[in-house]
Amino acid sequence: MSPDQVEAEVRAIGARARAASKILALAKTESKRRALRAAAGAIRAREADLIAANEKDLEFGGNKGLSKAMMDRLLLTPDRIESMAAGLEAIAELSDPVGQVIAEWERPNGLRIQRVRTPLGVIGVIYESRPNVTADAGGLCLSAGNAVILRGGSESLNSSGLIAECLRQGLAEAGLPQDAIQMIPTRDREAVGALLRMSDFVDVIVPRGGRGLIERVMTDARMPVFAHLDGLCHVYVHSGADPEKARAIAINAKMRRTGICGAAETLLIDKAVAPTLLPTILTELSGAGCEIRGDDETRGLFPDALAATDEDWRTEYLDSIIAVRVVDGLEQAIEHINTMGSNHTDSIVTEDDTAADVFLREVDSAIVMHNASTQFADGGEFGMGAEIGISTGRMHARGPVGTEQLTSFRYVVRGDGQVRP
Amino acid sequence: MSPDQVEAEVRAIGARARAASKILALAKTESKRRALRAAAGAIRAREADLIAANEKDLEFGGNKGLSKAMMDRLLLTPDRIESMAAGLEAIAELSDPVGQVIAEWERPNGLRIQRVRTPLGVIGVIYESRPNVTADAGGLCLSAGNAVILRGGSESLNSSGLIAECLRQGLAEAGLPQDAIQMIPTRDREAVGALLRMSDFVDVIVPRGGRGLIERVMTDARMPVFAHLDGLCHVYVHSGADPEKARAIAINAKMRRTGICGAAETLLIDKAVAPTLLPTILTELSGAGCEIRGDDETRGLFPDALAATDEDWRTEYLDSIIAVRVVDGLEQAIEHINTMGSNHTDSIVTEDDTAADVFLREVDSAIVMHNASTQFADGGEFGMGAEIGISTGRMHARGPVGTEQLTSFRYVVRGDGQVRP
Numbered sequence: 089m090s091p092d093q094v095e096a097e098v099r100a101i102g103a104r105a106r107a108a109s110k111i112l113a114l115a116k117t118e119s120k121r122r123a124l125r126a127a128a129g130a131i132r133a134r135e136a137d138l139i140a141a142n143e144k145d146l147e148f149g150g151n152k153g154l155s156k157a158m159m160d161r162l163l164l165t166p167d168r169i170e171s172m173a174a175g176l177e178a179i180a181e182l183s184d185p186v187g188q189v190i191a192e193w194e195r196p197n198g199l200r201i202q203r204v205r206t207p208l209g210v211i212g213v214i215y216e217s218r219p220n221v222t223a224d225a226g227g228l229c230l231s232a233g234n235a236v237i238l239r240g241g242s243e244s245l246n247s248s249g250l251i252a253e254c255l256r257q258g259l260a261e262a263g264l265p266q267d268a269i270q271m272i273p274t275r276d277r278e279a280v281g282a283l284l285r286m287s288d289f290v291d292v293i294v295p296r297g298g299r300g301l302i303e304r305v306m307t308d309a310r311m312p313v314f315a316h317l318d319g320l321c322h323v324y325v326h327s328g329a330d331p332e333k334a335r336a337i338a339i340n341a342k343m344r345r346t347g348i349c350g351a352a353e354t355l356l357i358d359k360a361v362a363p364t365l366l367p368t369i370l371t372e373l374s375g376a377g378c379e380i381r382g383d384d385e386t387r388g389l390f391p392d393a394l395a396a397t398d399e400d401w402r403t404e405y406l407d408s409i410i411a412v413r414v415v416d417g418l419e420q421a422i423e424h425i426n427t428m429g430s431n432h433t434d435s436i437v438t439e440d441d442t443a444a445d446v447f448l449r450e451v452d453s454a455i456v457m458h459n460a461s462t463q464f465a466d467g468g469e470f471g472m473g474a475e476i477g478i479s480t481g482r483m484h485a486r487g488p489v490g491t492e493q494l495t496s497f498r499y500v501v502r503g504d505g506q507v508r509p
Numbered sequence: 510m511s512p513d514q515v516e517a518e519v520r521a522i523g524a525r526a527r528a529a530s531k532i533l534a535l536a537k538t539e540s541k542r543r544a545l546r547a548a549a550g551a552i553r554a555r556e557a558d559l560i561a562a563n564e565k566d567l568e569f570g571g572n573k574g575l576s577k578a579m580m581d582r583l584l585l586t587p588d589r590i591e592s593m594a595a596g597l598e599a600i601a602e603l604s605d606p607v608g609q610v611i612a613e614w615e616r617p618n619g620l621r622i623q624r625v626r627t628p629l630g631v632i633g634v635i636y637e638s639r640p641n642v643t644a645d646a647g648g649l650c651l652s653a654g655n656a657v658i659l660r661g662g663s664e665s666l667n668s669s670g671l672i673a674e675c676l677r678q679g680l681a682e683a684g685l686p687q688d689a690i691q692m693i694p695t696r697d698r699e700a701v702g703a704l705l706r707m708s709d710f711v712d713v714i715v716p717r718g719g720r721g722l723i724e725r726v727m728t729d730a731r732m733p734v735f736a737h738l739d740g741l742c743h744v745y746v747h748s749g750a751d752p753e754k755a756r757a758i759a760i761n762a763k764m765r766r767t768g769i770c771g772a773a774e775t776l777l778i779d780k781a782v783a784p785t786l787l788p789t790i791l792t793e794l795s796g797a798g799c800e801i802r803g804d805d806e807t808r809g810l811f812p813d814a815l816a817a818t819d820e821d822w823r824t825e826y827l828d829s830i831i832a833v834r835v836v837d838g839l840e841q842a843i844e845h846i847n848t849m850g851s852n853h854t855d856s857i858v859t860e861d862d863t864a865a866d867v868f869l870r871e872v873d874s875a876i877v878m879h880n881a882s883t884q885f886a887d888g889g890e891f892g893m894g895a896e897i898g899i900s901t902g903r904m905h906a907r908g909p910v911g912t913e914q915l916t917s918f919r920y921v922v923r924g925d926g927q928v929r930p
Contacts, residue, residue, distance in 0.1 A: 110847075195891075195892055199881055199885065201892070209903055330926065333925075337928060340928035344929055444923075449608075450535060452531070452534070452627075453919065454919050455920045458923045459923070459924045459925050459927070464922065464924075464927070464929050469620075470920070471614060482629055482712055482917035483629075483712065483733050483904060483905045484905040486919055486920075496904070498875050500869050500877055500878075500879075501877070501881055501885065502865075502878075502881070503878065503879065503885075504880050505751065506881045507757050507765070507881075507882045508765055508890065
């Protein structure tokens, strides 16, 4: 297709999504739940078809020379298919944010004002190889009453397309417009540009994938983006830290899973306690297979550490590597985090509540923690049920983006004939 | 200055604003209040200087051939100067949104999570001839802990510049960074483009002025915009309306002040009650100097009405003109509003609560009303104390934008050593 044809096709999808969003915005909770459950049923019923479609994608990916990790992300197994279906059923259990009264008050003239949640409208989701994002993101947008336009990775087109078909079947079974969930049916890269320009039909874009994708979306999107570019999370061990909490949190924050955005990348520790605490912590990290890159003071206390460069303080490893710096105290730790960090998630370990309060107030991140592992930075762990991602932007959504964050609101004003003097 | 020099100067302002915003974000409520009160004092103390600066602007505006209405907007009088000072003192009395806990809950693992309001960061305000916007917008941004970059109309440069100086004096007296309030000191039009591109230093843009300005900002801004392009508000008289409420609301919504965004532009009325109610309402409107443009049925009932064209249903007159259409009922009224309206403020007049609920749910506007005049669409009338404008966007702020809407939030998580299993 020519770029003009791609643009026209993407815009046609956008126009249908906008029309469907107006119907979906008024859909009853029970209809949305029925659609989610029917989609789960369709996914289970079509397991064999999904595996067959996925085999085509795997062949395409293999020919393209995808890495082993990428091929694993692309793979659908019976377990993964069941997990997608179960995920949709779990979303169906979430409370419906649409129609919730967020605030309500009465004016002296008797007007009663309510701030009421409404859907956002149309959400664009751009993702890479994992086909299950189709179900997760599509289901979450649907449950908040939004239409969604999905653009999966080119290598997962067959699998994702079939999953989207299952979601659309669910919509149809519930009497909702199928165009509330659409997938861009072409591998053409120009389609992404067309989607990102379509601010009249798309209210917000959610990119899911690697840094290259996020960066491109943030640069090119003509509408708001819910995303984080980096998850450069810090654990700061304050001089007033409980040694056992410091050890447990540092190890867990770094090593529980190194590839998630809430994994710690830098450990800061007060010089007052570094000699007693740091060797133990770094020995355990090292023993667990973590590479240590430290400043001079760290290397004095733990000679096996490699020398950290300036680059290390700004690097999200997403791997078994940690940068370690000994700091003068609270102020320097906050300064380091606010300068080098990515405003994602940062944690202080201390028994000193005054120091904790300063940290929680002054560290400018979406999530600030006291005596807890940064790996809790997750919508599920926050009790939101599910998340479509974590945002480090300050507009609209910040932190985990769950169904509530996929809504807007409006004011409902009830009077009995008031006119303005 | 060359475009490059303008860009460099605007970016230097942006960098200083960003740095100041980090200090202001942590400022105590009392310091911000002191700054606002000191600014009010400075404005009163410099009344003569303000009048002199304003005379230069009036001369510039006169030479430029500004209309009488524009010249009036530009004018500062002792009363208007006092009203600016009093406005700043009123903002100082508002409760500080920063630090407010919006939500709070505990997880089964004992983690306590709070969603806490924080400032947004840096706000850019672009406005036209009214110099008092300098004080109103600057004060409101300051009270929510944000830095602000002001770009006034070229004809008000001297007046606005001196008002900004008074605000900066207030900041200095309160020990806060003066760069939290900066004005772009050049008439160069290129400066607006530079400001709208500066998404790294400006978090949100608020345009205040005519349609041309808003449209340009919405098109060119590389950051979110809080604004409304049109305020095409409707009053819908349902068949179940109380006749006296219908009359009073229609007259007030249209005629109380015709130049504000909450003024009604279109009157819809059910055909069941049009013969009995419409002649009275239109006679009164007409008697008050309002031009009536009606559809065929309206003209049948009120022969003095001019014929409305399709264009009339989409026009925000901001004047003593009203478009009138007789509709079949609730469904057609909602359809008309959602198709022709601007998602700003729309009101139904009825004693039938079931019909009202359908209207309040299905009309997709920032503010929906039942038995109240659309002229209440105002932050002050909503009890927000003051507003920087009204937004019809769905992201972050919708409806009146007061201090709360000029904030973001973050999550504060407190534990006692929790690690993620």
